[in-house]
Amino acid sequence: MSIAKQVILTRIRDALARSPQITYESCPREYRRASALDVRSRIELFEDRLRDYGSRVYHCSSDQIADSIALAMRNAGKTALVIPDGFPRTWLPDECTFTLDNGLSYQALDGAEGVLTGCAAAIAETGTIVLRHSGADGRRALTLLPDYHLCVVRQSQIVASVPEGIQAATEFATSPITTISGPSATSDIEMTRVKGVHGPRTLDVIITEP
Amino acid sequence: MSIRVGEAAEAPEFPTAAKRLIQDSQIRRNVRHATDVIRGKRNRVVAELDDWEQLRASAHAIKEHTLRNLVRYLEQFEAACTNAGGEVHWAQDADEANQTIVGLIQAEKKSEVIKVKTMTSDEIGLNTALEAAGIIPSETDLADLIVQLGRDQPSHIVVPALHRNRAEIRQIFRREMNLPALSDDPEELAAAARAYLREKFLRVDIAISGANFVIAETGTVCVVESEGNGRMCLSLPQVLITLIGIEKIIPRFEDLEVFLQLLPRSATGERMNPYNSIWTGVSPGDGPQRFHVVLLDNGRTQVLADEVGRQTLDCIRCGACLNACPVYQQTGGHAYGSVYAGPIGAILTPQLQSMQHSQTLPYASSLCGACYEVCPAKINIPEVLLHLRSKVVENRDAPVYERVAMKIAALALKNADRLSAAQSVGRIAQKPFERDGVIANLPGFLRGWTAVRDLKPIPKQSFRQWWAERDQSK
Numbered sequence: 001m002s003i004a005k006q007v008i009l010t011r012i013r014d015a016l017a018r019s020p021q022i023t024y025e026s027c028p029r030e031y032r033r034a035s036a037l038d039v040r041s042r043i044e045l046f047e048d049r050l051r052d053y054g055s056r057v058y059h060c061s062s063d064q065i066a067d068s069i070a071l072a073m074r075n076a077g078k079t080a081l082v083i084p085d086g087f088p089r090t091w092l093p094d095e096c097t098f099t100l101d102n103g104l105s106y107q108a109l110d111g112a113e114g115v116l117t118g119c120a121a122a123i124a125e126t127g128t129i130v131l132r133h134s135g136a137d138g139r140r141a142l143t144l145l146p147d148y149h150l151c152v153v154r155q156s157q158i159v160a161s162v163p164e165g166i167q168a169a170t171e172f173a174t175s176p177i178t179t180i181s182g183p184s185a186t187s188d189i190e191m192t193r194v195k196g197v198h199g200p201r202t203l204d205v206i207i208t209e210p
Numbered sequence: 211m212s213i214r215v216g217e218a219a220e221a222p223e224f225p226t227a228a229k230r231l232i233q234d235s236q237i238r239r240n241v242r243h244a245t246d247v248i249r250g251k252r253n254r255v256v257a258e259l260d261d262w263e264q265l266r267a268s269a270h271a272i273k274e275h276t277l278r279n280l281v282r283y284l285e286q287f288e289a290a291c292t293n294a295g296g297e298v299h300w301a302q303d304a305d306e307a308n309q310t311i312v313g314l315i316q317a318e319k320k321s322e323v324i325k326v327k328t329m330t331s332d333e334i335g336l337n338t339a340l341e342a343a344g345i346i347p348s349e350t351d352l353a354d355l356i357v358q359l360g361r362d363q364p365s366h367i368v369v370p371a372l373h374r375n376r377a378e379i380r381q382i383f384r385r386e387m388n389l390p391a392l393s394d395d396p397e398e399l400a401a402a403a404r405a406y407l408r409e410k411f412l413r414v415d416i417a418i419s420g421a422n423f424v425i426a427e428t429g430t431v432c433v434v435e436s437e438g439n440g441r442m443c444l445s446l447p448q449v450l451i452t453l454i455g456i457e458k459i460i461p462r463f464e465d466l467e468v469f470l471q472l473l474p475r476s477a478t479g480e481r482m483n484p485y486n487s488i489w490t491g492v493s494p495g496d497g498p499q500r501f502h503v504v505l506l507d508n509g510r511t512q513v514l515a516d517e518v519g520r521q522t523l524d525c526i527r528c529g530a531c532l533n534a535c536p537v538y539q540q541t542g543g544h545a546y547g548s549v550y551a552g553p554i555g556a557i558l559t560p561q562l563q564s565m566q567h568s569q570t571l572p573y574a575s576s577l578c579g580a581c582y583e584v585c586p587a588k589i590n591i592p593e594v595l596l597h598l599r600s601k602v603v604e605n606r607d608a609p610v611y612e613r614v615a616m617k618i619a620a621l622a623l624k625n626a627d628r629l630s631a632a633q634s635v636g637r638i639a640q641k642p643f644e645r646d647g648v649i650a651n652l653p654g655f656l657r658g659w660t661a662v663r664d665l666k667p668i669p670k671q672s673f674r675q676w677w678a679e680r681d682q683s684k
């Protein structure tokens with residue numbers, strides 16, 4: 001054990017010598033941990049929050065995903081996007097170009113028009129997308145360097161509240177996780193909100209059944 | 211042992227610094243504007259949650275539980291983080307942490323690092339130590355960049371450059387980024403920072419971060435941010451060094467469900483901040499491949515030893531108490547002479563330094579209680595302030611400090627709203643001491659006052675309230 005560690009732990013023990021124990025179980029948990037919202041209301045709330053952030057939101061059934069992607073790209077003025085290895089090929093529209101991220105350099109990602117991914121979960125109350133950085137979510141750099149992010153969210157992935165989102169993420173707690181709530185932003189200059197500092201300036205979302 | 215809190219040991223005492231700053235009307239205007247805006251946003255999003263008080267109660271309890279079991283949780287974190295490919299280092303004080311970090315960077319043979327906002331690194335004076343070792347640190351948070359390029363000091367723990375307006379920022383960027391045509395439009399200023407930093411993000415191969423929460427159970431670290439500079443630093447470089455105060459630990463992953471609701475709403479008035487990065491050790495092929503954690507004491511164990519003062523370590527650095535504080539609003543952050551300003555700074559800075567420096571800081575408050583009311587971790591800041599005042603008085607001759615307290619009270623009492631806020635807190639604070647309509651025993655240094663005389667409690671209703679109600683009932 002390092003000397004510093006020994007000293008610090010001894011100091012903590014001394015500091016607490018006369019203090020009674022407080023158990024984890026005794027911590028109150030009276031806040032809302034689950035919500036009563038049904039699927040419809042969850043989707044509506046999620047969409048509401050996303051629009052608040054300035055995102056374009058599209059809805060489609062499971063067999064129209066390719067069409068929705070094509071429409072979203074057209075509206076955003078994009079012709080080519082990078083996709084992660086685990087992105088379902090059947091969702092890709094023929095008329096657009098897609099580049100597979102098989103370890104592209106940061107420079108290549110930086111120069112890309114945008115990126116198309118799935119996600120691991122979504123939280124309605126805060127308009128949050130949760131990425132677990134595997135499969136259709138892609139590695140961390142992928143959704144960071146390009147200026148445009150289009151994300152496909154399945155209805156069944158949308159939970160109502162933050163506690164439910166964290167509970168969902170507990171399943172993959174030790175994978176790298178990024179939560180995204182709207183495009184990157186700063187209010188550091190006179191508290192004026194400026195959209196798009198270092199992350200993607202535009203985040204659009206396709207919500208698909210089921 | 212050399213416990214250091216930025217330059218706090220050498221800084222002028224609060225009343226001296228405050229006097230000068232109060233005369234700077236530009237800074238006062240900037241601070242006032244910024245704190246008003248954040249407070250308004252915070253109040254709106256906090257009002258949306260009907261379980262806000264329950265969340266605060268949980269946060270407070272979880273933090274208190276964690277502190278009582280700190281040895282167990284730190285060891286659990288170390289084991290889990292190591293198991294996931296991280297390497298954990300321990301540092302007793304600022305110098306030891308700086309030496310460790312400089313050593314790690316030198317072992318990588320690097321001379322440049324990118325940094326994500328970390329108050330803890332300002333606390334230990336890391337940038338100065340890096341520069342002394344020939345290593346160039348680049349701050350990447352926009353506000354930190356403004357502070358660094360302006361050779362300035364942070365004045366707020368969440369919005370460090372809040373004392374600067376757009377014209378001043380333009381001037382700094384024009385000079386330092388060599389952009390003579392830059393306008394003062396915030397969009398354009400942010401775009402300039404984006405271009406200036408992008409090159410560094412893509413090139414510099416080693417990053418330094420702090421952490422908002424570290425999870426004992428899983429060895430996981432969480433960084434909360436808005437701009438994406440955090441994600442850049444945490445995912446692009448090959449090497450990551452994360453500096454963590456030992457009080458940042460929480461027991462379980464699911465505890466994030468409490469803190470990730472409280473922090474963004476309290477700090478920036480958002481339902482959720484744009485990005486949270488949550489990672490555990492090293493992930494092959496994704497993100498930094500060498501990950502070091504430096505666990506820092508630097509006076510925290512001494513704070514822990516004080517039964518009243520230890521709640522200071524529950525702080526999640528949201529800045530809400532600064533925005534709510536009538537004294538901070540008047541003076542801005544620089545008066546506190548520390549990287550930690552406002553009410554939290556007034557209790558944290560002197561305690562970290564074993565009450566040997568910054569002894570006027572516990573007087574930098576009118577005890578109006580606004581800080582306690584907004585604190586998401588439910589830290590009873592007025593209680594700690596009073597407790598620390600009594601400690602100061604034990605050490606030193608009191609009258610000087612009483613005079614300081616009076617001056618600061620005057621700041622608060624000049625305005626009717628603040629007076630009534632102070633009274634309502636006083637009414638609650640006096641409850642435990644009230645017996646048969648008089649206050650006969652006050653704690654701490656106030657004991658001297660009540661030892662020989664009884665005090666009339668603050669009446670349930672002030673004259674102003676009575677007058678207003680009388681008008682209404684007519």
Ligand code: SF4
Pocket residue numbers: 476524525526527528529530531532554581584585586587588589
């Ligand atoms: S003391 Fe409370 S209000 Fe102040 S910064 Fe810390 S957590 Fe926030």
